Amino acid sequence: MIKIYFDWNVLSQIKNGKHSELKEIIFDNDKLFIPFSTSHIGDIFSSFIDTDEQKKYIKSDLDFISDITKDKCLMNTGKEVVLDFYPPEELFQQRIDEKDLFKDISLDGLMNIFEKDELTKPIGKALFGLLKSIPIEESFKQAFDNPESAKQIEQMFPGLRENPTMEGFFQSFSKMNLNLNESDGYKDLRKTVQNGTGINRDKIYNSENPYKIIDDNYKKLGVTPNEFVDNSKNAPEWFNEITNEYILLDMHGFQEDKVNIGKGRKETFKNTTEDAFHSAFASTCDFYVINDNKSFQKTKVIYEKLNINTLVLKPSEFVDYYQKYLQINDPILNFRIPFEIIKSEEYYEEVMEDAVLRTYYVPFFFFGFFNKIMVLLPNDNSNANILLSQNGPSNHKVYSMEIQRLYKELNSILGNDIDNLGEIKDEEFKQDEWIGRKWKLEEITFRLTRPNGHFQLYFDQ
Known part of the structure; x- marks a missing residue:
């Protein structure tokens, strides 16, 4: 199946009557794999107001997501990104139930969470009593003694100067968290970072090479940007890497997001974080369709740097791509087109001991799955070995439902498999x-196999 990840902005526009061609393509198209993620729920939650009218509107959004994705949800477990079938409305209700849980992450606020459980209450009381008395690192104290850094530290950690203990640190961190995610504190933090690194926001905003500007300025300071990114184990390493790169670009001014807490939809650091998560989730799919230009530009730059082969397209670009390469209406073309491509000279060649391997990377998805052709030419001039393979997204998995659909596609053209094994379980x-599975058609045997974990279709002549 062809995996497509849509930004919520695009889905919302489709729901409201825009992108009619795109809507016609993606609705009830069984060769497309369209998931949503927990970040879509976060996007909708940002507009949550506890009124009947708003609840009704939000429910219509969640129902639309359910209809278009068939409840396929990408979730970050901390160790990996997994696919589950989860109604969006249930996930949204979880957000509502948990919205105030970690609003106060001071020691007292965290202690209140422990006290709600009789089993953890005694342990929490002893632990937090100890933490309250521990002094903060000496480097923080020294920063407050330096007039140049004191103002910036106080801005980031309000109140820490007056109470330089772990209790004071958690209290100030709680205030900073609320200031970033509920207010316009990210605007000040971003400005502080840009001023501190000597980066001209107007120069980097539309730069063709923002990383060079960032790296050059950090070299002057004798440090690297990587010293300030999140290396915690709250997600797979690749997920954190994409997220960090996204926030790094935005914080230093490249296509920086708008911060707005006025009327309408609140836009804070939380929105930038969700956009960063979208870019990470999207790297598990073949296509990322997005209409927000700032996020579009940041994601393209990140994918290029990290060699992520997910194609980032605007809605109209995806429609054009689909009509040109993905809309194969005549099933027999799934066999004919590969042989036409093999006649071309556009391939990567690898000389091996007993043969030459030619690899063709194509924009087509044969049988809604294969987008790579491999031809092995033996040195003894015997018949070439031809197979279709998959050049999958950098962080993708192949799910059983994809191979089950692939079998049905092959079965509709080639008939029952030789061994009468039938549908795949x-x-x-x-x-x-x-x-x-194996099929035979005239002089060719077709084998659908999984050597080394990679699904391939062999043409044995």
């Missing part, structure tokens, strides 16, 4: 060696 993939 989920249980088959739990074994180390997958049995696969």
